[in-house]
Amino acid sequence: MTMAGSGRGGRGAGGSLDGLRVLDLSRVLAGPLAAQILADLGADVLKIERPGRGDDSREWAPPHMTSEPLSLLDESVYFWTCNRGKQSAEVDIGSAEGQATVRRLAAEADVLIENFKVGTLARCGLDYDTLAAVNPRLIYCSITGFGQTGPYRERPGYDTIVQALGGLMSITGNPDDEPGGGPRKCGVAVADQMTALYSAVAILAAVNERQRSGHGQYIDMSLLDVQVAALSNIGMNFLATGRTPRRFGNRLSTVYPSDDFRCRDGDIMLIVGNDEQFRRFCRAVGLTEVAQDPRFARNSARLEHADQLAPLISKALASRTVAECQRLLDEAGVPASRINDVAQVFEDPQVVSRGMVRRVRDSHGREVRVLANPIRMSRTPPGYAGVAPSLGEANARIDQGWPARD
Numbered sequence: 001m002t003m004a005g006s007g008r009g010g011r012g013a014g015g016s017l018d019g020l021r022v023l024d025l026s027r028v029l030a031g032p033l034a035a036q037i038l039a040d041l042g043a044d045v046l047k048i049e050r051p052g053r054g055d056d057s058r059e060w061a062p063p064h065m066t067s068e069p070l071s072l073l074d075e076s077v078y079f080w081t082c083n084r085g086k087q088s089a090e091v092d093i094g095s096a097e098g099q100a101t102v103r104r105l106a107a108e109a110d111v112l113i114e115n116f117k118v119g120t121l122a123r124c125g126l127d128y129d130t131l132a133a134v135n136p137r138l139i140y141c142s143i144t145g146f147g148q149t150g151p152y153r154e155r156p157g158y159d160t161i162v163q164a165l166g167g168l169m170s171i172t173g174n175p176d177d178e179p180g181g182g183p184r185k186c187g188v189a190v191a192d193q194m195t196a197l198y199s200a201v202a203i204l205a206a207v208n209e210r211q212r213s214g215h216g217q218y219i220d221m222s223l224l225d226v227q228v229a230a231l232s233n234i235g236m237n238f239l240a241t242g243r244t245p246r247r248f249g250n251r252l253s254t255v256y257p258s259d260d261f262r263c264r265d266g267d268i269m270l271i272v273g274n275d276e277q278f279r280r281f282c283r284a285v286g287l288t289e290v291a292q293d294p295r296f297a298r299n300s301a302r303l304e305h306a307d308q309l310a311p312l313i314s315k316a317l318a319s320r321t322v323a324e325c326q327r328l329l330d331e332a333g334v335p336a337s338r339i340n341d342v343a344q345v346f347e348d349p350q351v352v353s354r355g356m357v358r359r360v361r362d363s364h365g366r367e368v369r370v371l372a373n374p375i376r377m378s379r380t381p382p383g384y385a386g387v388a389p390s391l392g393e394a395n396a397r398i399d400q401g402w403p404a405r406d
Helices: 030-040 079-083 096-106 128-134 159-163 190-213 223-229 232-243 276-284 287-292 299-304 305-319 321-334 342-347 351-352
Strands: 021-025 044-049 087-089 111-114 139-144 218-222 258-262 267-271 337-338 359-362 367-371
Touching: 021 096, 021 223, 030 087, 030 111, 030 139, 096 128, 111 190, 128 139, 128 258, 128 337, 139 190, 159 190, 159 223, 190 218, 190 223, 218 223, 223 232, 223 321, 232 287, 267 321, 276 287, 276 321, 299 367, 321 337, 321 359, 342 351
Parallel strands: 021 044, 021 111, 044 087, 111 139, 139 218
Antiparallel strands: 258 267, 267 337, 359 367
16 A cells, blocks of 8 residues: 655645645535546645535544544545545635635636535525626536436436436346346446546536636536536437336346356355457366357357356356366466455455555544546646645635635
8 A cells, every 4th residue: 555645735846737726515325536636636625615514525424534633524534535635625605704704715716616506606606707807717527416407407306316216226136026126226336426527527628628628617417417418328229219227136148158157155246258259268168068158159059048157157167166167267268356345445456556545644643545647647646635634724715716726
């Protein structure tokens, strides 16, 4: 695990986005994660929070970052997930004074990110049109469940609701006629996280365009829009054929074998991408005759006869250990992997080698482990400001304008 220092630096060289000022008025996950991505890349992010309570996720604990938390609002694991490298100031945006403070800070900002319900900030005089009149270069990114237009625009939208409405749950899980069948959500908040990534991309595109035009612009991001776009080839298949896709569990709809199989001491995920791989797979696990069977020789035939092929593969793998299967399939050039639990993920030699866990020290000098940013850059890699901000740590400094980072 790589050790990163505490404080707001930790980058060594200047970051890719050094000098970019981001005013983060968002809460929970999608907006804060978009802002954290920018912070990791060097942006100066100031998070505006409710006085006394802060971001909702500060109270989503336990678990805390340490076994003996010194502050119940500063050590929520969920909050630390998406607020690294920011400063925090408490501002009551419902008051005239707080609104004036946000307008003053927005006048100095390059980017503003918010995820309030549609119309909330307009009622506070903090909408894009009002702030753009003060700062025409401002890039203003609104993130909501359903966007600023359309019949659902005023609905509250959470990740799982969007997974349901956007079709993802309908294609995730086992078929209805199998044990445990039925629609399932993903194990992580994928709609929120994909929206954060799309938002960061949109913001950086707007920053680049501003270099030519000199003007900011408004960005309207919707979790539902992102989820529909993320249907990807599944959505395109429907548009091309009109056929509603069904759930296949861990199988892919396009190639077979592609499923999880039980070994003697665990489970393995297997994907055979073409006919030559299938022949190599069969040789590796002692199914050479199966490769010659007309029902299985071509991928289209294997898809049609998957229910006949699956028990043959299960029998061939069941007596072997996961490690033995992995070795045989690696040697054959067939994509496969142990199905790791989360503890095994962080012990995996590839994950360890890539430095996906960082050790950092919090503001009290205690060492904690955090997830690394997956971006790898040769000259300006992401930085690791060691801690998420304490609530209101920049309160005194915002009176003099945009606060300088420690």
